[in-house]
Amino acid sequence: MSEPAGSGLFRQTSLTGRLVRTYLLLSALTVLLVAAAAYEGGKEALRVQAxxxxxxxxxxxENYLNLWVEDRKRDLALLTADLTLNGHLPSTLPPLESDPAALPEYARLSAFFTAAVEARPDISELLFLSPTGGRVLASSRPGGVGRFRTTYNFYLKGREGIALQSAYPSPDSLRPVMTVSMPVRGAKGELLGVLAEHLNLERxxxxxxxxxxxxxxxxxxxxxxxxxxxxxxxxxxxxxxxxxxxxxxxxxxxxxxxxxxxxxxxxxxxxxxxxxxxxxxxxxxxxxxxxxxDPARRLAGRIIAVGALAALALALGMRLLSRRLARPVLEVTRAAQAVADGDLSARAPVLTEDELGSLARAFNKMAEDIQTLYAQLNLQIMERTAILQHSHDGIAVADLKGDIHYVSPGMERLFGMKAHEITDIREWMAKTIPGDAERAAMLETWFRDAENPDPPERVVHFRDAGGESRWARLRMAHMPDGRLVLNAQDITVMKVSEARVRHMALHDPLTGLPNRQLFVDRLAQALKHSRRTGLPMALLYVDLDRFKAMNDTHGHQFGDAVLREAAKRLTACVRESDTVARIGGDEFVVVLGDLSDPANAAAVAAKIREALLAPDLPEGLYLAGASIGIAVSPRDGRDQDSLLSAADRAMYVVKRRGGNGYSFASAPAED
Known part of the structure; x- marks a missing residue:
């Protein structure tokens, strides 16, 4: 490329000039940014290091301070032991009106303290205070003798044990001072005074x-x-x-x-x-x-100086090298256009080892990454398909007309049918939903939900291809193309568990008979049926004779076995349509419906009495008979409470006679 006459390096309008100017600008910005980053990075590193x-x-x-204070505490403890063991302490306390400094024995103690302080440069003053009032009786500084330190923390805590009063202003010098103190006790543990030492904080x-x-x-x-x-x-x-x-x-x-x-x-x-x-x-x-x-600032200065020189030198070299830019750039452009057209295998030749060569390599790496990414996407599609194929939940896709376009293997397993057998929602339901009415209702629900933008979740009872009763939770959602996606989850196990829980809630766990809650419902239904048909119904109140004595003598396990045997025998004495329930410990009730004659209840009672009198049963069990009260509706009552109360009274009539019999509520004579 030729340059216009008279143009300078930085005034030309050619590509080379623009590249050089751009390079110099970018170089300057780069050098400044690198210098700033180096300064900030170095500054942060130096900050962390410092x-x-x-x-x-x-x-x-801090560790030295702790050790130093602990040493002073040990010194004070040794000095206290020396005072008490070697007889340095005066035997009596001076009168309050006297001057302790004028008393010889306290003057000797002050002299002893002065010598101790001279031998211990870490201590600025030693003093001995009275056990009450905090009066200074002896001190290494004679001027302080006779003063009171009643409210000082080191005195108050020093009376109880070894204590440290942290730094506080000295009343004499206003300089910070720390004081260690401890009690001085006699042979019997009595408090003789408080020994304190002011620490020399200058050391x-x-x-x-x-x-x-x-x-x-x-x-x-x-x-x-x-x-x-x-x-x-x-x-x-x-x-x-x-x-x-x-x-x-x-x-x-x-x-x-x-x-x-x-x-x-x-x-x-x-x-x-x-x-x-x-x-x-x-x-x-x-x-x-x-x-x-300071090291970070020096480093930033060096980077700027070296970067500026390098940028100028490289700018001169770039002017010479820029003429070779055209061909590599065109090659990269050609390869990029081929990739854009769908040829992911297109690559740009690396013609130089400079920045353009790096550009070509970077482009080739990008094209390779795109090709790899495309392959990974295909692999992910295959993986998602495999997950869909092996999912336990069933998935199907259908249109608004009911035509089924896709059925997953999970859906095939759930309904026991192959995909080619499930091509239409009507045909599908005809094979799985038993009963014409249920099938019609399900189809109506399906098409109604298909028109609903947010259809609710449904629970469906169906039979699979093998005829087995199953339950599924169905969720329908709309796809962007207008079709419907149906998700089916097998909840058969959950439904069976729910049925088991309901059975346990309404039946006695020991005998398996209906409990009081279910009995009340059955009795209410029997009374309604009796009023509707005009046929009488009877309620038998059965109480096992001598069960408490039996239970107390042989134990609860024996009693439980007796109750189970009694329940089995009671059930065998009545029709399948009748109800036998356990409502208490040894109390059972029997609901007899559709009686042509109330006297028929006596025949059932006699049969029960005979069944419950079994003195010799396997494994040592025995039944001692039962007292049975019979109430007939509507003669003895038209509601549950009156009928149950009448049967209970009739049962107690039999009990009073000695048991093992039956009696009508309105006719006490035994049949």
Whole structure:
């Protein structure tokens, strides 16, 4: 390509010029973005690294503080033992009006304390307080003798056991101080006083302020709950009181964490802050952000410088290489058009090893991925078809006229028929729905649901090709093309289970006879039938004789076996249309309908009496007879309650006679 005369590198209108200008612009943006990303990434990495280092240092300082306090507690315990065992304590307490410092024995104790403090640089003052009132009786600082520390926390808790009063302002120097105290007890456990030691926090501060591992600007320091530095160096340099920074405020509010904020001197820092609840102090480890992020800034500067030089150099080379762009671009275009036309095997030749070659390879990879994806889609279609073929639920597709276009294998298995046998909904129902009325109702429901945009779920009772009774839950849905998809789920097992549950709810679990609930329904039906036909019906109230004694003597298992045997014999004494029910422990009732003569009930009662008197049964069982009361409707009652009450009274008449008999409610004489 020729350039227009007098045009510069960045003013030409040719493709080469446009490519070079575009490249330079993109290169500049890329370099800046890479530099910014490198700076931010490096900054974040340096932040994480610095915070990890600060957390390690803070943990070490906190551990040292814990060990240091524990050592001071042990020192105090040893000193207390020395006082009590070696007789350093005075034998009596001074009068309140006297000056303890003027008493020789307390003066000796103060001198002993002074020597102990000189030998222990971690202690700033030792003092002994009275058991009541908190009066200082002896101290390594004589000026404090005679003062009262009644309300001080270290005195109040020190009377009960070894205690630590966390950092608080000293009343003398207003500097933070910590105090360890413990009770001094006599041989009989009586409280002789409280021994306390004020800890020298400057010794602790020297370790806390050590900069090892924190760089040039890093530091660690303690702040008490009154927002005051526990450090003579910082107090002298910055005032050190009423301090508020985000790190200090969060720590003193009871939180521990880390972050970036301005420190007490207004310098942006990253820091770790910890709340030390046992000491009521905050421990902070901080490093200036300028020092922490300096490597990231230097890295970003180098990237910009190197990127700018590289971009200029490559721009010159690109002007020479751009002439070779046309052919590779055309080859990629040709291959792309072939793929668009459906030839997924089309590939672009890789003519160069530069960006255009990468473009061709990327296109080829994309075409290969599309071809692979197309193959995977075909495989998924095959898999979905296989899933459909092996699904236990049945699926069918039909049109609004009732013609069936597709039947899944699950549907074939459910109805026991092949797809070619299920081509029309009418033919299908003719083979599966028993009864003309049921079939007609089902067809009407089908066509009504087919016109419904949101048809309800249906439950269908049918017989499969083998004649077996089955149940299915049917769901119909409309397809976009107007056809219907029918899903059938086999619920035969569920229906059988429901029938079993209903039977259990209405029958006695021991004998299998109808229970009281079913008996009441059967009796109501028998009374209605009697009023409708005019034929009398009878109710027999049967109570097993001597069952309680039998049950108490032989046990419940024996009694249960007797009840089952009685139920079996009662059922054998009546017609299939009659009802035998168990309504209580040893109480049974018999409903006899369609009696031509009420006296026929006596024949049934006599038969029952004979069946229930069986003194010698297999496995040691026996039946001792039964008392039977007979009530006849409508003579003895027209409703359930009156009829049942009449039969019950008649049964008790037999009981009073000695049992093993029967009696009518309206005619007590036994037949």
């Amino acid at each position: 915070l990890a280092r600060l957390e390690t240092v803070a943990a070490q300082k 602790l501060d020297a370790v806390i302020r050590d900069r090892a591992g924190l760089g040039e600007t890093g530091e660690t320091y303690l702040v008490d709950s009154f927002h005051t530095f526990v450090s003579a160096e910082i107090i002298g340099r910055n005032g050190g009181r009423n301090l508020h920074t985000p790190g200090i405020d969060r720590a003193l509010s009871g939180s521990s964490g880390k972050g970036a904020y301005d420190n007490y001197a207004g310098v942006p820092v990253i820091g770790v802050y910890r709340w030390l609840p046992d000491y009521r102090m905050a421990l902070l480890a901080e490093m200036s952000q300028a020092e922490a992020f």
